[in-house]
Structures are given as C-alpha cells and as structure tokens.
Amino acid sequence: MTKLAIDGGTPVRSAMLPYARQCIDDDDLHAVEAVLKSNWLTTGPKVAEFEGAVARYTGAAEAVAVNTGTAALHAAMWAARIGPGDEVIVPAISFVASANCVLYVGATPVFADLSPDTLNIDPEDVLRKLTPRTKAILVVDFAGHPCDHDALRAIADKHGLIVIEDAAHSLGTTYKGKQVGALQDITTLSFHPVKQLTTGEGGMVLTNDAGIAKRVRSFRHHGIDVDLHARNKANSWEYDIVDLGFNYRLPDINCALGVSQLAKSDRWLERRRAIAGRYQEALRGVPMLQLPEQRADCISAWHLYVVRLNLDTITASRSQVFAALRAENIGVNVHYIPIPWMTHYANLGYKRGQQPVAEREYERVISLPMYPSMTDQDVADVVTAVLKVLGAYSS
Ligand SMILES: *Cc1c(COP(=O)(O)O)cnc(C)c1O
Secondary structure, rough: OOOOOOHHOOOOOOOOOOOOOOOOOOHHHHHHHHHHHOOEOOOOOOHHHHHEEEEEEHOOEEEEEEOHHHHHHHHHHHHHOOOOOOEEEEEEOOOOOHHHHHHHOOOOOEEEEEEEOOOOOOHHHHHOOOOEEEEEEEEEEEHHOOHHHHHHHHHHHHHHHEEEEEOOOHHHHEEEEOOOOOOOOOEEEEOOOOOOOOOOOOEEEOOOHHHHHHHHHHHHHEOOOOHHHHHHHHHOOOOEEEEOOOOOOOHHHHHHHHHHOOOHHHHHHHHHHHHHHHHHHHHHHHHHHOOOOOOOOOOOOOOEEEEEEEEEHOOOOOOHHHHHHHHOOOOOOOOOOOOOOOOHHHHHHOOOOOHHHHHHHHEEEEEEEOOOOHHHHHHHHHHHHHHHHHHHHEE
C-alpha cells in the first residue's frame, strides 16, 4: 500500500485537478472579439441571437437572458407574482440561491426532503409540506439528474401551484425523452463557469407563457414598459416605469460567448457522459462507495459526479477522506451544505433535523472532478486516488 500524500507520501498528481472548469476555445475568443469591435456591447443583436438559440435547443417558446442564474430565479419568482404571505417549497439541499430567491420577493421558503436515490426533491415530502399558503414548488435537477417532474406536475395541477425548475445543473438533461427547458411553468439556467456552458456570469429564464416572459423582460430592465429598440423605432424619448425592476441585463459580449458555447454543448455533454461511464466502470463494486445512478427514462447532464461514502466500511470521516483526496491533488468538493443550516436561515428560525434524508446524505457526499476537458489520464488519476485513499481507510 502506497503512503497517502496526507501522511507524507507522494500525491497521485503533481498539480491540483479542479472539480469543474470552463472550456474556452479560439472560436469563443473570436466571437467575443467581434462584439468588442462592433457598435453594441450590451443589449444588441447577440442577446436575441443567444435567446433564440437556447429556446430552439430546449424547446421553450420564450427565453429571456439575464446576468446571473440568481437573477433568473429572482425574476422567475417575481414574474410568477410570488410575494409576502406565500410559501414556496424548495429542496433542503441546493445552492443557496434556490432558496434566497424566495426571500428576495418577501415569500417564505419551506424546505422539503430529498429522494434518497437521486437527492432530488421528494414529491411525497412536498405533499406533506403543502399548506393553504403554498403558491409554488421550486425544484432543482441536482447534479444534472432530472427531478420526478410528472409527480411534481401532478401535485401542482391538483393544488393550483406553479412549478419553477432551477435547471442550473441540467441544461441538456432529458426526462422521458424531453429536453429540460419546457417541462415546468418556468425554468431557469445559469451560465456560471462551472455549469454546462458559460457566459462568464449569466442566466436565462425559459417559459412557454408569453405573459411571464414579458414580465421578466421588464424586470431585467428596471421595470420599463418599452425597450430601447422599440423606442428608437418609434422615434420617441418616452418611457414609463410600470414596476420596480432591476438592471439584470446580460451584455452582448457575454451573449456572443453563449452562442459560441451552446454550439459545442452537445459534444461536451457526450464527454461528461463518457467520464461518468468511466467512473462507473472503475468504481462499481467498491464497497466503500455508493455511486450515482440514473432512473429509467432519465438521462443526466452529469453537471456533478456525486459519490457517497459508506461510512460504516471505512475508518475515516468524510472530512478525512476529503482532505486525503485534496492532498493527492484531486480537487474534490461537497454539494451542498443543507440550506436551513446556514446562519441566515437559522436566524430566521429554521431548525436542523427536519429533513432526515438530506441531512443524513449530506454527511457522506463528495463530488469528484467532472468537466468535459478532463483527459482520460485525469479521470484515471481520480480513480487511482479514490482507490488509494479508500483502500488505506477501509475497515
Ligand atoms: C449555480 C447555481 C445557481 C446560481 O447561479 P449563478 O449564475 O451563480 O447566480 C442557482 N441554483 C443552482 C442549483 C446552482 O447550481
């Protein structure tokens, strides 16, 4: 048995392999350069081009670009007319923006527990969390695996609720043969560098509802009633603020990057799936690990590759395994700390111990590196390091 790097041995890699990384090629650089040399840096032709390309890719009728995934969630909440007095059911584990957006509009997040296999929001627990104040369910396709969308849709239809899908992990995911993007009332995307494709920072709101799309367009632009291009065409200086909006616009520079990235995203998805397949092959049967599985009729976009430690088979804690893998220069991560555990939420009165599955599974998750430009050698290094560390700690 080779000595672990954390105990002074030689690390599997000489430099840290990150858990995620953007792919930027020359065509991306050219696309951005062309905008920088053009007349429009923001809100020009590239915005509509990017929106149109994402709408076509996902099958959503309407796509509205905004400057972060968080802004997309905020806009979705606002456009759905969620506000004070309303409750929105959200999964206990996600990136905090999935719950913060409910607070932004003055509504109350109500946390629901997860299904143990996918770590997605559990429709059974959503039913238990319904009250007369429930207005919407916010669902997250955790790690890129789709939620149980039909079950969630059925609950929403029966109780008159809106479903907002935070698809920050799941652009390119398919559920029962359908692309993520038009499965629920409103879908939001993020184009942060760790996501499926990047615009630096960026996000998008997708919907089949023209009224919602119109409200999001106004919200991202201060609540103005007409946009600049319509005004120019009408040769008029007049505008009115009809709602309190924000400046959430995504510049042309970023949209040009988005268009060029989207053209490559299917190739990247294929690579993510191939990497997941290699992990699955190499790590299947390791008793210290529970590997992520796909449900029937679901194809994950593999935003993350989240393994779970079978803690009763090892002599180390998750923290020790994590530190040992980092010492081997494998940039593992943890997704995510339960949101109700955060100080801001604790200060609002949320208690620990209310979501037994989420809180139990959180203690044993580790995300292995996953991004399309990982080489076969990178993937092999991760496998080597995982086997080395778990082998040393096996009980
Ligand atoms: C990344 C992410 C967001 C926020 O996106 P930003 O573009 O970083 O604002 C929201 N929800 C989930 C689940 C995410 O992973």
